[in-house]
Amino acid sequence: MENDRIVFMQRNKTLIACIGCEIDHHTAKGLREQIDRQLFIKKPDTLVLDFGSVRFMDSSGLALIIGRAETARALSASVRLVGLSEPLMKLLALSGIEKIKNLTVEHN
Amino acid sequence: MKRIINEMKLRLPAVSINESVARSCISSFMAELDPTVEELCDMRCAVSEAVTNVIVHAYKNHPEGTPAFIYISARLYNEREITVEVSDNGCGIEDIERARAPMFTTGEPGERCGMGFLVMESFTDSLTVKSRVGKGTTVLMRKILGKGEGAPRDDGKRS
Numbered sequence: 001m002e003n004d005r006i007v008f009m010q011r012n013k014t015l016i017a018c019i020g021c022e023i024d025h026h027t028a029k030g031l032r033e034q035i036d037r038q039l040f041i042k043k044p045d046t047l048v049l050d051f052g053s054v055r056f057m058d059s060s061g062l063a064l065i066i067g068r069a070e071t072a073r074a075l076s077a078s079v080r081l082v083g084l085s086e087p088l089m090k091l092l093a094l095s096g097i098e099k100i101k102n103l104t105v106e107h108n
Numbered sequence: 109m110k111r112i113i114n115e116m117k118l119r120l121p122a123v124s125i126n127e128s129v130a131r132s133c134i135s136s137f138m139a140e141l142d143p144t145v146e147e148l149c150d151m152r153c154a155v156s157e158a159v160t161n162v163i164v165h166a167y168k169n170h171p172e173g174t175p176a177f178i179y180i181s182a183r184l185y186n187e188r189e190i191t192v193e194v195s196d197n198g199c200g201i202e203d204i205e206r207a208r209a210p211m212f213t214t215g216e217p218g219e220r221c222g223m224g225f226l227v228m229e230s231f232t233d234s235l236t237v238k239s240r241v242g243k244g245t246t247v248l249m250r251k252i253l254g255k256g257e258g259a260p261r262d263d264g265k266r267s
Contacts, residue, residue, distance in 0.1 A: 025160045026124035028219070056131070056149075058156040063221035070218070087149035094230055095223055 006031055008038050015044035020053045023061035032064055036071055047072050052083030061088075062095045069103045078102040111186050114140060118180040122163045122196065130159045130180060137182055138190050141253050150231035151190065151251055155180075157224040158194035158247045164215055166198025166245060188253040193246060200241040208237065 005020035017035055021027050039047060047068065051057070069079045079102060084092065089107075092098070098105055116137050120126040131152040138151060159178055167176040181193040201207045208229070213222035229235045232249040239245040 022128060024124075024127045024156055025164060026127050032219075056128075056152060056156075058153050058160065059221055059223040059227050060160065060219075062223055063219055066221055067218040087146065087153070090146075090149075091153065091227065094226060095221070 006034050008034075010042055010044070013045035014048060015039070015042050015046070016048040016050060018050040018053065022056040023054055023064060024056070024058050025060040028060040028064050032067060035064075035068055039068075039071055039075060039077070043075060044077055046078050046080060048080045048082060050083045051081065051085070051088055054083075054085070054088065057088050057091060059091070059095075062091065062097065065097060065103070066095075066100065069100050073102050078104070080104050080106060082106045084108065110189075112183050113186050114184040116180075116182045118178075118182075120159075120178045120180070122167045122176040122178050122198075124160075124163055126178065127156055127159050127163070130178065131156045133180070134182065134192060138184065141184055141188050141190060143253050147251070147253050151192070154228045154231045154249055154251075155192055155194070157227045158192075158249070161224055161247075162194065162196045162198065162245075164220065166196040166200075169199060189250065190253070191248065191250045193248045195244060195246040197244040200243055201237070201239040201245055202241055204237050204239055 007018045007020060009016040015038060017038065019031060023031065049065065049068065065081065072079050081103070084105065092105065097103065114137070118130070118133060120129060134155045135148060135152055138148065162178045170176050176198070179195045183191045206212055208225040210226045211222040213220045228247065228249055232251045234250045236248040237245065
């Protein structure tokens with residue numbers, strides 16, 4: 001069973017990662033490794049994390065986002081979060097994630 | 109009068125694939141209370157956090173070959189209330205207050221963010237944590253559905 005599905009696309013200096021599975025502790029490790037590998041290979045200016053197909057996320061997803069923002073910062077890149085559903089926005093609001101300097105949350 | 113309308117007990121091996129199994133079971137179980145999408149998402153997320161804590165923390169130094177299980181006990185009450193108890197026979201929590209503080213984690217940096225208890229607390233109506241070092245931990249969550257949607261239904265059934 002594929003439980004850490006993710007598709008990458010690149011446009012100029014923007015790397016788009018479309019996450020296509022539920023994000024929990026079980027799937028987070030695989031997602032984290034795949035995103036970091038692409039970040040190091042492609043060295044984009046901007047990493048877009050697309051949550052449009054994510055039907056569930058818990059605090060493992062918050063850790064995933066915070067960690068990727070840190071990796072991106074080390075590579076002088078910024079992170080944009082797009083396609084967040086209501087439940088995901090509710091979880092993000094709890095986390096104070098919007099205070100991270102190189103991270104922006106795009107509201108639908 | 110408050111009475112139980114359904115009960116469920118689950119025993120799952122403490123492996124990460126069972127995080128999604130546990131929250132799927134809770135979704136199906138609470139469907140009878142006709143929850144809103146938000147209430148369902150809240151409970152799925154809270155249960156996922158509790159179960160993840162068991163897998164990541166409770167059994168982290170568990171001797172190999174000894175059984176490590178997550179025990180889930182859920183109840184539905186007629187007053188549109190659900191309770192979910194998640195327990196383990198793991199290492200226990202030394203300082204519960206510290207464990208519950210946001211951003212505190214003993215997990216791998218970059219992997220865990222110390223938000224689990226905050227999520228459980230915020231997405232339910234009450235959270236009780238009992239733990240004995242070396243014996244295990246029990247987390248009890250309670251949620252009352254239909255808040256802010258007018259009077260609760262008194263028969264616990266779909267209208």
